[in-house]
Amino acid sequence: MTLETESLGLLQEALSRLEEGFHSLPKVEHSPNLDALRIVLLEVAERMQDNYPYPHPLYVGQMLKPPTEIARLAYMLSLWINPNNHALDGGRASSAMEKEAVAEIAKMFGWEYHLAHLTSSGTMANLEALWVAGNLHPNKKVVASSQSHYTHSRICGVLRIPFQSVLCNSLNRMDIAALKKLLQEDDIGTVVVTLGTTATGSIDPLPEILELQSEYGFRIHADTAYGGYFTLVDNLDDSTRAAYDCLKNVDSIVVDPHKHGLQPYGCGCILFKDPSVGKLYKHDSPYTYFSSEELHLGEISLECSRAGSSAVALWATQRLLPLIPGGEFAGYLSKSRTAALTIFEKLQNDSRFIVAFPPELDIVVWVVKSQSASESSRLAKEIFKVAEQEKLYLALANLPKELFLESGEGINWDQDSITCLRSCLMKPEHLDWIDRIWQTLDAVTTKVLKLSMSIAT
Structure with missing residues (x-):
């Protein structure tokens, strides 16, 4: 949230520029009750703490990518007009x-x-x-x-x-x-x-x-x-x-x-x-x-x-950030794809996991190796839960068994689908955090599998 705390002066400058376009209108006096606003806004801030940390690189779960800085600033600035793009009269x-x-x-x-x-x-x-x-x-x-x-x-x-x-x-x-x-x-x-x-x-x-x-x-x-x-x-x-x-x-x-x-x-x-x-x-x-x-x-x-x-x-x-090949925006996506390929390679070389197909974009899906689909699904859910406790936020996906029949793994398909672990590595920062992400996943998996074996014996 560094952007917002450091950009209020920039937003104020832009608001002044915006107001110049309407300087010929008579002034309207409006004095908001700042004390009342403060009470409610701080309450909102506390309520919003009840969220996963979507902007953080350790959030690799669902398709949630924070808006870029310029988008947030431009959106906030435009709300002083609040245009409606249904027709030219509205915006x-x-x-x-x-x-x-x-x-x-x-x-x-x-x-x-x-x-x-x-x-x-x-x-x-x-x-x-x-x-x-x-x-x-x-x-x-x-x-x-x-x-x-x-x-x-x-x-x-x-x-x-x-x-x-x-x-x-x-x-x-x-x-x-x-x-x-x-x-x-x-x-x-x-x-x-x-x-x-x-x-x-x-x-x-x-x-x-x-x-x-x-x-x-x-x-x-x-x-x-x-x-x-x-x-x-x-x-x-x-x-x-x-x-x-x-x-x-x-x-x-x-x-x-x-x-x-x-x-x-x-x-x-x-x-x-x-x-x-x-x-x-x-x-x-x-x-x-x-x-x-x-x-x-x-x-x-x-x-x-x-x-x-x-x-x-x-x-x-x-x-x-122009939409051009080789540009800064395209570079962000390339980094996300590289992050996915890096995690895929690590998963592929780890005997505890099954990866049936390589990522085509920046989403990686893998299965916990086990004797049965039901047990693999249970382990995936447990890894998901323990990973969250260690501040690594994954996702789960329930996929049909047909996607894994050619993997060469001897899974007992006691159910028609299997719960997989899934990561959307859609932030460019994920590439810089790959080692931290993998180390946490490795440690969590070791912990869950060790506990599972001890219970079984």
Whole structure:
């Protein structure tokens, strides 16, 4: 929290600059009760202590990445205006900044022409993508891998679009043979391709799916909510790089700036390759927004009121950290990937663990070696609990046994799934803390296994 305590003077200077734009207005006297504010704010600070330490490098659990400094400052500054990016009346400057920011994201994916806007979340962005897909291919089925985010099946239920999941292979990617079988047997309108699955960060084989598209004519929606920004990095493996290089050929893309884009929640983004899908959004509003005849963002969004502050923070971040290969922002992601590869190598060389597949991005998943799936799951949960006591914060993931059948380990599959330990090494600082992270995991695992053996004997 050094940023906030040392940047209040900078924020005050920026506020003074902001106020210069409104100096011609009559002054409004407002004297807040600072004593009352102090009491409540300190109470908030105490209540907020009841959280995991998400910004700290020893937190390697869920997909929680702190916003960058410029995003926090720009967001706070913009709240003095509190713009609404539904229409230009609600936020002229922030609407222009949103258009510029999403154009940079589209350019990152190789799109010069596009229709795009920010959303309140990746879920809302995916909803818009599937809503458009359902309008363009009515009554046709949407399919996504069995390891895709559950939001796709839920959204299809909301939109009354038929949905089916596709089996994954041993690398946790969509199985091409299974997809082709579905395409031959059913009327598929849209295939959702995930680049960065939630559990393991796996990458669906987009090049092969594009080949099938040329034969079967379905839409491709790329859910890159987690993994989209990795298109900028220089240390992906060949098959992963090939998938990212094909992204410009899909029909729509979702990416979440509030994940690897270093933004506060909620800031999602939906992008369409064909701008003409904007006609599906057209609506008439008889009572709002008459000060401008320009196209406003509310005309290309299912959401109405949207936080203009999110656009301001994103614009400022991309101004400071451009979305270019080899840049500082890309370097952050490369460090996260290197951290994941480093932990993976250590796990792979440790006889106490099983790692069925290497990380494709910065998420690592591993199993505690044991005679049965149920015992391995129990040990994973115990390591998770003891690690937290030692200030190392991991995550758990429940994965199907099919992902581990080819690992060569003689696990007694007394249940159909297994609880794995999981780490999202998504902060660039994780690379500098790898030794500390590994030493703690090593010590915790030794302690748990020793205790387990003593109880068994």
